Amino acid sequence: MSQTATQMTIAKALNESLRTALENDPKVLMMGEDVGRLGGVFRITDGLQKDFGENRVIDTPLAESGIVGTAIGLALRGYRPVVEIQFDGFVFPAYDQIVTQMAKMHARALGKIKLPVVVRIPYGGGIGAVEHHSESPEALFAHVPGLKVVGPSNPSDAYWMLQQAIECDDPVIFLEPKRRYWDKGLVDVSAVPTALHKAVVARPGTDLTLAAYGPMVKVCLEAAAAAENEGRSLEVVDLRSMSPIDFDTVQESVERTRRLVVVHEAPVFYGSGAEIAARITERCFYHLEAPVLRVGGFHAPYPPARLEEEFLPGLDRVLDAVDRALAF
Amino acid sequence: MSVKSTAAGRTPAKGSGSTARGGAKRRGGQPGLVQLLTPEGERVEHAEYSIDLTPDELRGLYRDMVLTRRFDAEAITLQRQGELGLWASLLGQEAAQIGSGRATRSDDYIFPTYREHGVAWTRDVDPLNLLGMFRGVNNGGWDPNENNFHLYTIVIGAQTLHATGYAMGLAMDGADSAVIAYFGDGASSQGDVAESFTFASVYNAPVVFFCQNNQWAISEPTEKQSRVPIYQRAAGFGFPGVRVDGNDVLAVLAVTRAALEHARSGQGPMLVEAFTYRMGAHTTTDDPTRYRSDEEREEWAAKDPIARLRSYLDKQGLADEGYYAGVEAEADALAKRVRDGVRGMPDPEPMAIFEHAYADGHPLVDEERAQYAAYRDSFADSGDSADNSAADAGKVR
Numbered sequence: 001m002s003q004t005a006t007q008m009t010i011a012k013a014l015n016e017s018l019r020t021a022l023e024n025d026p027k028v029l030m031m032g033e034d035v036g037r038l039g040g041v042f043r044i045t046d047g048l049q050k051d052f053g054e055n056r057v058i059d060t061p062l063a064e065s066g067i068v069g070t071a072i073g074l075a076l077r078g079y080r081p082v083v084e085i086q087f088d089g090f091v092f093p094a095y096d097q098i099v100t101q102m103a104k105m106h107a108r109a110l111g112k113i114k115l116p117v118v119v120r121i122p123y124g125g126g127i128g129a130v131e132h133h134s135e136s137p138e139a140l141f142a143h144v145p146g147l148k149v150v151g152p153s154n155p156s157d158a159y160w161m162l163q164q165a166i167e168c169d170d171p172v173i174f175l176e177p178k179r180r181y182w183d184k185g186l187v188d189v190s191a192v193p194t195a196l197h198k199a200v201v202a203r204p205g206t207d208l209t210l211a212a213y214g215p216m217v218k219v220c221l222e223a224a225a226a227a228e229n230e231g232r233s234l235e236v237v238d239l240r241s242m243s244p245i246d247f248d249t250v251q252e253s254v255e256r257t258r259r260l261v262v263v264h265e266a267p268v269f270y271g272s273g274a275e276i277a278a279r280i281t282e283r284c285f286y287h288l289e290a291p292v293l294r295v296g297g298f299h300a301p302y303p304p305a306r307l308e309e310e311f312l313p314g315l316d317r318v319l320d321a322v323d324r325a326l327a328f
Numbered sequence: 329m330s331v332k333s334t335a336a337g338r339t340p341a342k343g344s345g346s347t348a349r350g351g352a353k354r355r356g357g358q359p360g361l362v363q364l365l366t367p368e369g370e371r372v373e374h375a376e377y378s379i380d381l382t383p384d385e386l387r388g389l390y391r392d393m394v395l396t397r398r399f400d401a402e403a404i405t406l407q408r409q410g411e412l413g414l415w416a417s418l419l420g421q422e423a424a425q426i427g428s429g430r431a432t433r434s435d436d437y438i439f440p441t442y443r444e445h446g447v448a449w450t451r452d453v454d455p456l457n458l459l460g461m462f463r464g465v466n467n468g469g470w471d472p473n474e475n476n477f478h479l480y481t482i483v484i485g486a487q488t489l490h491a492t493g494y495a496m497g498l499a500m501d502g503a504d505s506a507v508i509a510y511f512g513d514g515a516s517s518q519g520d521v522a523e524s525f526t527f528a529s530v531y532n533a534p535v536v537f538f539c540q541n542n543q544w545a546i547s548e549p550t551e552k553q554s555r556v557p558i559y560q561r562a563a564g565f566g567f568p569g570v571r572v573d574g575n576d577v578l579a580v581l582a583v584t585r586a587a588l589e590h591a592r593s594g595q596g597p598m599l600v601e602a603f604t605y606r607m608g609a610h611t612t613t614d615d616p617t618r619y620r621s622d623e624e625r626e627e628w629a630a631k632d633p634i635a636r637l638r639s640y641l642d643k644q645g646l647a648d649e650g651y652y653a654g655v656e657a658e659a660d661a662l663a664k665r666v667r668d669g670v671r672g673m674p675d676p677e678p679m680a681i682f683e684h685a686y687a688d689g690h691p692l693v694d695e696e697r698a699q700y701a702a703y704r705d706s707f708a709d710s711g712d713s714a715d716n717s718a719a720d721a722g723k724v725r
Binding site: 061065066068070071072074077079096097101104105108109110114145148168169170243244245 | 468496526692
């Protein structure tokens with residue numbers, strides 16, 4: 001890290017990233033419920049309306065379809081809207097606009113128009129919230145052609161990936177791991193950032209690969225640290241992007257470690273783990289010493305807060321899967 | 329021509345009929361309906377809306393409507409002949425579309441549904457462009473910015489939000505132009521339409537919401553969409569609404585011009601309800617005889633927008649047989665061009681499936697494109713070439 005690296009939380013890194021984007025491009029604007037005077041319920045847009053005005057940081061009516069639908073219209077006019085959905089479970093009123101309009105308009109126009117819209121969604125559990133405030137809908141978006149889906153796991157990625165998403169000419173679903181908003185890390189604002197859709201090896205290891213993204217990367221790093229005490233060397237791959245997925249990096253890791261466990265918060269059934277398991281099995285069939293295992297949520301509604309620690313994969317459930325994979 | 333900027337224009341027009349339960353019956357001429365040309369072709373005046381057109385302009389509107397109707401009829405025929413998979417006819421709505429379309433300036437931006445063939449005509453969109461989706465060779469295909477005419481939108485009401493966002497952008501840019509969002513009486517029930525009204529009103533966006541109330545959303549009558557006349561809904565959102573005789577091209581032109589001027593002059597959105605009738609089926613797969621009466625259709629046939637204007641032109645001595653014959657000849661030529669154009673429209677290359685999924689590319693799309701290309705190439709030696717596959721695909725229609 002150079003001298004320009006500073007410690008900041010994910011929340012602050014996102015705020016700085018948005019500020020930089022607003023400064024760099026007059027066509028960038030923010031939209032969402034409470035993003036102006038309040039600075040967002042998580043304060044991610046804190047201070048931006050004060051500095052950039054009500055036309056650049058727009059407090060909207062409480063209407064998610066309206067937020068995304070009008071953002072599409074603004075993008076058609078040449079703007080680059082960054083919209084905030086207040087919580088993951090509130091994105092569904094806008095799901096139609098995202099899926100039937102935003103994702104398909106570029107193709108519908110045979111490439112004649114672009115839709116550079118970023119939909120920021122604080123997602124995932126672990127903050128003791130009420131219903132609809134802890135969902136992990138990444139597979140629902142990654143399954144839709146035309147969308148890109150990314151999610152940082154640390155402050156540096158939060159800072160860089162958000163600006164890269166804003167610069168992207170495709171619509172991007174930007175998933176912010178809300179229970180990590182207050183985690184600190186170094187951010188180097190003058191570094192050369194990693195490409196938006198590149199997976200990275202967050203911790204090298206030799207015995208097994210843990211693949212994760214967003215809030216689960218930290219759990220996997222903790223699992224790898226704990227496993228080290230038992231003499232096991234786990235590699236952690238931070239996928240960073242759910243659509244596209246950098247399968248090359250996962251494949252390279254699995255060819256070294258020969259075992260893969262995919263970890264995410266969303267229900268396992270039809271989840272991103274299934275996609276990763278299938279692809280890696282195709283690519284690494286003769287390298288694998290064990291079937292690809294998945295650790296995630298259950299096929300049940302996200303539970304009330306007092307049970308969410310049971311629902312969310314923790315250290316023990318990850319290590320249990322590691323034991324099973326290594327037992328083959 | 330002026331629009332009331334006071335609340336008076338936003339409340340139900342005087343004598344607009346009962347709004348009590350069951351009061352919103354489908355009727356033809358209604359009090360409160362802006363009309364400048366009666367079904368018999370008589371010019372009448374309206375206190376708020378007026379229009380003064382040259383003979384050339386009047387004849388131009390007639391020509392527009394005849395050519396649009398002929399294009400529509402040709403498309404229906406092409407569908408019956410298997411050349412189009414589907415068609416959504418505008419028969420009966422020519423005045424609503426030509427009148428409103430001709431009210432726009434070239435720098436205004438249009439967001440249509442999937443039935444605005446007449447509006448597209450007024451924007452110089454090549455009629456063949458409209459047919460690609462219905463033939464199944466693309467899902468839109470034209471450049472919206474070429475004529476400021478957005479792609480057809482099939483999900484009901486979704487485009488009203490795009491229109492509102494675009495209008496918000498116009499306002500932020502300080503541009504002196506406006507947006508029109510087209511939708512139907514059925515779409516007025518959609519949440520997106522309500523949300524677009526909210527956003528447009530809150531941000532004072534220069535957008536005209538143009539509802540073609542053609543009385544039927546497939547089989548569901550307007551009473552199943554709203555217990556109050558649709559134009560009155562605007563009042564609840566804080567902007568004016570007006571109902572115009574949608575089969576009267578002069579009134580539609582006058583009212584839409586005024587609405588656009590209202591929007592352009594910074595007074596915010598306005599709702600125009602064009603009270604009209606879909607004379608044909610919802611689409612070529614629909615059978616309106618199952619849900620509406622011949623009497624109703626005949627009642628509306630008597631209000632035909634084209635016959636009405638022709639009657640006026642004749643009474644005023646503004647057109648002779650030679651003129652009408654010329655328009656007919658133009659219509660024949662257009663029909664032939666459409667027929668030949670559709671039949672000659674090539675199927676897209678199979679690999680077009682992968683084109684334009686993303687603007688900045690996507691490795692999975694690249695991978696699948698390469699895999700499928702290799703798969704197709706594997707047939708090259710067996711004689712079952714790509715050309716044969718394309719021909720087989722064509723048989724599906």
